[in-house]
Amino acid sequence: MAFLTIANLHKRFDDHVVVHDFNMSIEQGEFITFLGPSGCGKTTVLRMIAGFETPTSGAITVGKDDITHLSPQKRGIGMVFQSYALFPNMNVTDNIAFGLKMRKLSSADISRKVAEVIKLVELKGKENHYPHELSGGQRQRVALARALVVEPRILLLDEPLSALDARIRKNLREQIRDIQRRLGLTTIFVTHDQEEALTMSDRIFVMNQGRVEQEGRAEMVYTQPATEFVARFMGNYNLLGAADAHKLLGLDIQGHMAIRPESIHVLDASANQEGALDATIRQHQLLGSIIRYQVESQGITLQVDRLNRTASDLMPAGTAVKLQISRDDMREVR
Amino acid sequence: MKTSRIGAWVAIAIGTLYFLLPLIATFEFSLKMNRDGYSFEAYKVVLSDPGFQATFGYSTLMALLTIIVGILLVVPTAYWIQLKLPRLRPVVEFITLMPLVIPAIVIVFGYLKLYNSSSWLPLTGNDRATDFLLMCSYVTLALPYLYRSIDTGLRAIDVRTLTEAAESLGASWPNILFKVIFPNVKSAILSGAFLTFAVVIGEFTMASLLGRPAFGPYLQLIGANRAYEPSALAIIAFLVTWASMGLIQVFARNARGTRKSA
Ligand SMILES: Nc1ncnc2c1ncn2[C@@H]1O[C@H](COP(=O)(O)OP(=O)(O)O)[C@@H](O)[C@H]1O
Ligand SMILES: [Mg+2]
Numbered sequence: 001m002a003f004l005t006i007a008n009l010h011k012r013f014d015d016h017v018v019v020h021d022f023n024m025s026i027e028q029g030e031f032i033t034f035l036g037p038s039g040c041g042k043t044t045v046l047r048m049i050a051g052f053e054t055p056t057s058g059a060i061t062v063g064k065d066d067i068t069h070l071s072p073q074k075r076g077i078g079m080v081f082q083s084y085a086l087f088p089n090m091n092v093t094d095n096i097a098f099g100l101k102m103r104k105l106s107s108a109d110i111s112r113k114v115a116e117v118i119k120l121v122e123l124k125g126k127e128n129h130y131p132h133e134l135s136g137g138q139r140q141r142v143a144l145a146r147a148l149v150v151e152p153r154i155l156l157l158d159e160p161l162s163a164l165d166a167r168i169r170k171n172l173r174e175q176i177r178d179i180q181r182r183l184g185l186t187t188i189f190v191t192h193d194q195e196e197a198l199t200m201s202d203r204i205f206v207m208n209q210g211r212v213e214q215e216g217r218a219e220m221v222y223t224q225p226a227t228e229f230v231a232r233f234m235g236n237y238n239l240l241g242a243a244d245a246h247k248l249l250g251l252d253i254q255g256h257m258a259i260r261p262e263s264i265h266v267l268d269a270s271a272n273q274e275g276a277l278d279a280t281i282r283q284h285q286l287l288g289s290i291i292r293y294q295v296e297s298q299g300i301t302l303q304v305d306r307l308n309r310t311a312s313d314l315m316p317a318g319t320a321v322k323l324q325i326s327r328d329d330m331r332e333v334r
Numbered sequence: 335m336k337t338s339r340i341g342a343w344v345a346i347a348i349g350t351l352y353f354l355l356p357l358i359a360t361f362e363f364s365l366k367m368n369r370d371g372y373s374f375e376a377y378k379v380v381l382s383d384p385g386f387q388a389t390f391g392y393s394t395l396m397a398l399l400t401i402i403v404g405i406l407l408v409v410p411t412a413y414w415i416q417l418k419l420p421r422l423r424p425v426v427e428f429i430t431l432m433p434l435v436i437p438a439i440v441i442v443f444g445y446l447k448l449y450n451s452s453s454w455l456p457l458t459g460n461d462r463a464t465d466f467l468l469m470c471s472y473v474t475l476a477l478p479y480l481y482r483s484i485d486t487g488l489r490a491i492d493v494r495t496l497t498e499a500a501e502s503l504g505a506s507w508p509n510i511l512f513k514v515i516f517p518n519v520k521s522a523i524l525s526g527a528f529l530t531f532a533v534v535i536g537e538f539t540m541a542s543l544l545g546r547p548a549f550g551p552y553l554q555l556i557g558a559n560r561a562y563e564p565s566a567l568a569i570i571a572f573l574v575t576w577a578s579m580g581l582i583q584v585f586a587r588n589a590r591g592t593r594k595s596a
Contacts, residue, residue, distance in 0.1 A: 052498050072501040083492060085499040089517035098513075099503035143499075150503060 003028040003186055004049075004154060009058035011044050011210075018044050020210045022058070026203070029184040031177065033218075035197040036207035037233070042190045045207075046156050049188070050079050062153055078152030082159040084139045086131040092118070092142050093127045099150035117149040120179060137168040144176065148183070155180070155187045161196065173200055194234050198222060206230050223260075227334045231258040236292075238264075238302045239333075248277065248300055249325070255334045261292060261305040263329035269320040276322040281315050297323060357572070364565035376566040385552055386567075393541075393549035396465070397534035400472040401527045407473065408480045409523065413515055416485070416493050430481040433474050438539040445471060446543070464544050471540045476530040483529070487522020488515075521585040528578035535574055 002025035011019040019041045026032050034042040047053040049060060051072035060068045067075050086095050093114055100110045118124060121141040131139055140160055147155060157176070161169040177200050180187050191197055197204050197218070204221045206213045206229075214226040225231035231239055237258040240248065245257040267273055279297035291314065293304045304323070306313070315321065367375040380386055415423050433441070449457035449467055457467040493515070500510045516523070541548030553571065557564040 050498070050502055052501070072498070073504045073506065075502075077502060079499065079502045081495055081499065083495055085492065085495040087496065087499075087514055087518070088491065089514075089520075098500070098505070102504040102506075102509060146499075146503065 002026060003030075003063065005059075005061040006045075006049070007059045007061075009045065009048065009060070010056045011041070011048060011053065012056045018210050019048075019055075022210075022212060024205060024212070024215070026186065026188075028186050030186060031180055031200060031202045032188045033197040033201040033204045034188065034190045034207055035194060035204050035233075036192065036213075038192055040207045041210040042192075042207055043158055044210075046079075046158050046188065046190055049154070050077050050156055051075050076150075076153045078147030078150065078155045080140070080143050080147050080155070080157045080160045082162050084131070084136075084143045086139055086142055086146075088131055091128050091130050092123060092134075095131070095142055096146045096149055099146065103150065113149050117145045120148070121145045121175070135168075136164050137172055140164065140172065141175075144179075148179070148185075153186065155185050157187065157189045159190050159192070161191070162193075169196075176200070198234075206233065208233075224331060225258055225333055228256045228258070231256070231331075231333050236261055236303055236305075240300070244300050248298055249330070251330075253332050255332060258331045258333050259302070259325060259329060261303040262290070263325070264295075264302065264304045265324040266293075266295075266304060266306060266315075267322040267324055269322060271322050273322060273324055276324045279321050279323045281317055281319040281321060283317050284314065295321065295323060357569075360565045361569055364562055364569055367562040376562040377570070380556075380563050380566045380570070383563075389547050389549045389552035390535075392547055393535050393537075396469055396472060396548065397531045399469050400476055400534050401530050403469065404473045404476050404480045404530060405484075405523055405527070408477070408484050408526075409516060409519070410511060412481060412485045412488055413493065413511065416488050417497060427481070427485075430477045432477075434478050438471075438475065438537075439543070441471060441474065442540050442543045458544070461546075464546060468540060468544050468546050468548075471544075472530075472534050472537065475533055475537065475540070476526075479529040479533065480526040483522045483526035484519060487519035490522075491518050524585045525582040528582045532575045532578040536571055 005025040007023055009019055009022040010017070022041075022045055024032075034045065036042055044053060048055050051067070051070060055068060058068070059066060062075075062077075087098065090098065096114050096117060097110050100113060105113075118127065121144055123138065123141055123145065126134065126138060126142075131142070134142065144160070160176070161173055164172065173196060176189075179185075189197075189200060201218045203215065204218050205215045206221060208229050214221055214230045216224070221230065222234050225234055225237065228239060231237040237260055240257040240259070242253055242255070245251050245253050249257070251257065267276055269278075277297045279295045279302075282294040282296050282301065284294070285292045286308065287305075289308055290305045291308045293306065293315065295302050295304050302323070364376050365372040365374065367373065367379070411426070415426055445467060446458065447453075449455055451459050457463045496514055496518070497510055500514050505513070536550055536553070537548065538550035538554060542551045542554070553564075553567055556567055
């Protein structure tokens with residue numbers, strides 16, 4: 001049986017529906033990501049799970065308990081906020097100990113648990129610092145420790161890395177994932193960054209305008225987008241409308257044809273490959289390990305990625321080439 | 335530009351003179367009690383007057399009670415308004431401004447009418463009950479200052495997220511209020527408290543009409559009957575007020591220091 005189940009969840013603010021018929025069920029120990037653009041309702045769903053908002057309708061169940069109308073204090077669900085939300089009047093130790101004090105643990109137990117979790121999040125030596133004396137990354141690790149130390153049934157993280165700079169973000173996301181695995185903690189992570197979602201999650205829920213657009217394992221959502229929205233949001237898919245798909249590929253489809261840039265092969269203009277398309281390089285963009293070309297064929301521009309092996313591989317604008325796209329790499333989306 | 339700067343300095347000089355000259359004159363006069371030169375004789379007389387000690391002690395106690403009751407009333411109210419009922423803020427702001435608009439004497443007559451010895455809740459029957467009524471009226475007087483400074487303090491912290499963080503860690507409402515909210519608006523509370531102290535110490539109308547032995551009526555009594563002591567008292571009252579203002583500045587600066595980039 002699923003550990004956390006959300007059934008037919010709706011949320012309306014005044015006459016503005018923010019979450020439509022949200023359904024999900026997750027297993028104990030899973031790392032789930034809600035991925036979607038800003039304003040699509042990720043935070044609202046998370047706040048309903050945490051108990052800060054009341055659903056307009058629907059039910060939230062953890063194990064056998066219906067928690068839909070339980071107060072946040074009684075849910076045993078931890079939360080980490082984008083803005084850290086550390087208590088400014090308390091030092092690191094007191095921030096982390098707060099939840100344990102509320103549970104009236106003995107002071108010996110409190111200091112033992114606090115010391116353990118401080119080691120876990122690598123904050124040794126910062127015990128007596130106040131939040132304003134810490135960097136963003138350190139603050140967020142205090143917030144994480146504060147949520148972890150009370151051993152929540154579920155941990156919710158609302159864009160915890162968005163306010164941090166790139167290097168710390170990468171470092172901390174690995175650390176979060178590592179801790180989550182070690183503790184076997186059921187976790188829901190919210191982000192608008194597809195790379196973050198792909199690198200961290202067991203399963204991704206792609207959200208759009210208050211609905212789940214697609215759910216699935218990270219590699220599936222990336223390689224097999226179900227809708228045009230997911231294809232656009234997840235990768236740099238080339239999306240061909242029905243007319244373009246017919247013109248270029250001779251295929252009759254309903255929605256869009258999605259083709260990933262790295263699945264298009266570039267051949268010499270002289271190559272004698274059946275079904276290859278005549279095309280011209282228009283421009284390129286260096287993205288480090290890959291080069292992204294804008295290639296035009298029959299008036300349609302496609303993005304094509306190639307590995308950046310040596311400088312002499314670079315094809316200048318105007319180069320005539322042939323493109324080969326395997327039918328297996330094309331994906332029809334709604 | 336040059337002339338406008340000169341104009342500004344002239345304005346400042348006139349303002350300073352307007353403000354300082356009477357003060358200096360009063361101070362100078364208060365030192366002249368002894369015929370043979372300047373001395374602090376008037377201060378000695380005033381400070382050793384049992385009437386001064388009793389009334390100043392009484393008013394100090396009333397001010398402290400007013401501050402405690404006022405804070406316990408205003409902090410939870412302002413907090414709740416900000417957290418759950420932001421739409422009510424203009425209404426509450428208007429209500430807390432009323433004591434500045436309605437003269438104290440009107441408020442007191444209202445109280446006397448409502449709570450006289452033949453009313454449903456007699457609060458003028460004995461001294462303790464009247465003290466209580468006086469303290470309540472001081473809380474009313476202090477509302478504009480307390481509410482404004484505490485509301486500003488609450489706006490400077492992220493009340494909502496801090497509350498939610500505490501809630502998800504299992505904190506009850508009293509714990510959220512006393513362990514998270516109060517400590518983080520401490521400096522705002524203190525500024526409000528010092529303003530309240532300054533207002534209550536010098537208050538005359540309410541104490542006088544309710545017949546309680548406060549410092550305000552004592553000031554008035556001395557002023558009407560003595561020559562040098564009133565000047566000494568005026569200077570003392572000024573110093574108390576200025577000390578309160580100075581402490582407000584100190585706490586406001588500390589608050590800015592600790593909140594920087596927090
Ligand atoms: N308390 C609220 N009152 C009214 N509208 C809200 C409230 N909270 C969120 N919304 C609206 O709900 C939508 C989804 O918001 P949110 O869940 O924060 O999105 P996300 O976290 O995905 O960026 C937004 O359009 C937002 O304006
Ligand atoms: Mg959000």
